[in-house]
Amino acid sequence: MKPKLTIFDEPLLYAEGLSKLLVQDKIFSSIEIFNSYENLSEHIKNDPPEFLMISSGILVLTEMYSSVEKILAENKNIKIIIIGNSFDVATIRKLFNKGIKSYLDKNSSYDEFLKSIQSLLLNEIYICEYAKQMMINYISHEQEKQNSHIKDPLTKREMEILKLICDGLSSKDISEGLFISINTVETHRKRILLKLNVKNSVGVVKYALENNIFN
Structure with a gap:
């Protein structure tokens, strides 16, 4: 129904x-x-x-x-x-x-x-994409300050891939856009999720909202 x-x-x-x-x-x-x-x-x-x-x-x-x-x-x-x-x-x-x-x-x-x-x-x-972009910008800023909420900071490349994931791009799209292999993208993806302690890209949003990343 x-x-x-x-x-x-x-x-x-x-x-x-x-x-x-x-x-x-x-x-x-x-x-x-x-x-x-x-x-x-x-x-x-x-x-x-x-x-x-x-x-x-x-x-x-x-x-x-x-x-x-x-x-x-x-x-x-x-x-x-x-x-x-x-x-x-x-x-x-x-x-x-x-x-x-x-x-x-x-x-x-x-x-x-x-x-x-x-x-x-x-x-x-x-x-929405507007709020999601603010979240990405905030995380990027916090990486520069060695945010204690993410004890193992994301690398510059991981931040780049994180943004593309949040933009809805598939691993294939990311690999073609960055001229790297899909296996490399998948490795970065796994490291990002591991560092943020989430299961998927939706988890990234939940992490930002639920784990005191916003002050």
């Missing part, structure tokens, strides 16, 4: 436009749009959706934190997607700590929104 989506956003013109695209792609069984928190709360209470998209344009940050907490306290199974407004990494981390499952930014594309939905359907978290 296809999941239900609720959109909490304004202006309605934008939300309705997104809704029509999603209806055409037949991703959700139903799509509801609200721009009043009271109406949204009543809707969630009576007919909770699997997915809830909240825009930063409709709530200030403190309200967003409290709303996420309240919604998930009443229904922990709702997967919340936040559309941020160039939030910094500390804010994004706090939102994930509150329980959201996906962070997109105002400049994220429709295709990236679809990618986030696919990740959530697989019970994974999703962070």
Whole structure:
């Protein structure tokens, strides 16, 4: 059965436009749009959706934190997607700590929104390319300072490959782009995951969010 989506956003013109695209792609069984928190709360209470998209344009940050907490306290199974407004990494981390499952930014594309939905359907978290790049930049900066959170620092080449992995490139793509063998790429990949103590590229994102890498 296809999941239900609720959109909490304004202006309605934008939300309705997104809704029509999603209806055409037949991703959700139903799509509801609200721009009043009271109406949204009543809707969630009576007919909770699997997915809830909240825009930063409709709530200030403190309200967003409290709303996420309240919604998930009443229904922990709702997967919340936040559309941020160039939030910094500390804010994004706090939102994930509150329980959201996906962070997109105002400049994220429709295709990236679809990618986030696919990740959530697989019970994974999703962070947009904007936030992911900030994470990579932060890790790069911390490497220069010999960050104690990563006791065995990544080499310059490992950082280069880490960024390409986070950009979604396969080992074959990386080997062709850097003019090195696939075996060399795989060796670097294994060392990166070992140093960060994670299992895959998704784990890199979780590492940054959950292991105090952001101050």
